[in-house]
Amino acid sequence: MRALSDPPATDTTDKRxxxxxxxLRAATERFQLNLAALDDAQRAAVEQQADQTFALxxxxxxxxxxxxxxxxxxxxxxxxxxxxxxxxxxDELGADLSRNxxxxxxxxxxxxxxxxxxxxxxxxxxxxxxxxxxxxxxFYELHHERFQTPERRTxxxxxxxxxxxxxxxxxxxxxxxxxALTSELRTGAGGNPVQRFDRLARRHSECPTAMExxxxxxxxxxxxxxxVDAALFALREGTVSAPxxxxxxxxxxxxxxxxxxxxxxxxxVQDRIRQALGKRRQRETQRAWIAALKKERESASS
Numbered sequence: 203m204r205a206l207s208d209p210p211a212t213d214t215t216d217k218r219x220x221x222x223x224x225x226l227r228a229a230t231e232r233f234q235l236n237l238a239a240l241d242d243a244q245r246a247a248v249e250q251q252a253d254q255t256f257a258l259x260x261x262x263x264x265x266x267x268x269x270x271x272x273x274x275x276x277x278x279x280x281x282x283x284x285x286x287x288x289x290x291x292x293d294e295l296g297a298d299l300s301r302n303x304x305x306x307x308x309x310x311x312x313x314x315x316x317x318x319x320x321x322x323x324x325x326x327x328x329x330x331x332x333x334x335x336x337x338x339x340x341f342y343e344l345h346h347e348r349f350q351t352p353e354r355r356t357x358x359x360x361x362x363x364x365x366x367x368x369x370x371x372x373x374x375x376x377x378x379x380x381x382a383l384t385s386e387l388r389t390g391a392g393g394n395p396v397q398r399f400d401r402l403a404r405r406h407s408e409c410p411t412a413m414e415x416x417x418x419x420x421x422x423x424x425x426x427x428x429x430v431d432a433a434l435f436a437l438r439e440g441t442v443s444a445p446x447x448x449x450x451x452x453x454x455x456x457x458x459x460x461x462x463x464x465x466x467x468x469x470x471v472q473d474r475i476r477q478a479l480g481k482r483r484q485r486e487t488q489r490a491w492i493a494a495l496k497k498e499r500e501s502a503s504s
Contacts, residue, residue, distance in 0.1 A: 216311065227255075262492075278310060330480065330483035342471065349465055351465075353435070357418040357456065357457055359430075360409075362451050364450075429446050434457060
């Protein structure tokens with residue numbers, strides 16, 4: 203294994219420093235560690251990632267496109283301040299850089315390279331083919347499933363817990379109490395069903411939601427215990443379930459409102475589609491440009 207400070211196939215001090223930054227970035231991204239703290243397996247993984255990112259950066263910065271890109275000193279300084287803000291004071295930043303065989307000048311140089319790389323890639327990516335209304339509409343028609351909102355149910359519940367330490371909360375007693383409440387909810391004379399449920403939940407439910415009349419809010423499938431979830435989504439709007447058992451105890455459910463699943467209209471999602479397609483085409487344009495650079499370099503070296 204080569205020394206961590208040695209870049210592949212280069213001897214210049216500037217490139218050695220730049221490569222060191224790639225090593226440090228890979229170590230912190232993958233393992234949240236400084237270079238000295240890496241074990242052998244981690245070192246190998248970090249070197250592999252740094253080799254790739256450094257080689258790509260060298261390729262891009264050595265392109266004709268990069269000649270026309272100038273990053274302002276103020277932009278580099280702002281990026282440096284953002285890095286420095288992660289530390290309590292400048293001395294801590296300096297000590298951390300020193301532990302990784304870097305210094306402030308090296309960091310500034312690495313940040314300039316990084317910003318230049320990003321600017322070149324942004325410039326290349328901006329040449330992608332325009333996303334037209336037709337493109338966006340076609341994507342929408344072919345991928346309706348991506349623009350569906352799931353069915354939602356506004357629900358309340360009353361929970362009677364099971365706890366054998368208390369006579370009124372043994373399983374049989376809890377079930378009997380839940381049955382009695384269900385009967386009262388279903389046969390109660392007059393009054394709004396929601397108001398009736400609200401009143402009984404505040405009085406009898408043993409869930410913190412009792413303070414709000416048993417409100418569970420808007421629920422989509424899969425948020426509740428499986429048996430409770432199944433019971434809720436089997437109810438008609440405005441109806442109350444039979445007691446449903448979960449590991450907490452017995453639940454009585456009220457389906458207060460049903461909002462059916464629906465496909466969002468094109469007008470509501472077209473901007474999102476155009477942005478997504480634009481980013482995809484940007485990446486494709488960048489990849490094609492990189493591939494052309496590599497082919498050009500291979501031809502020149504053969």
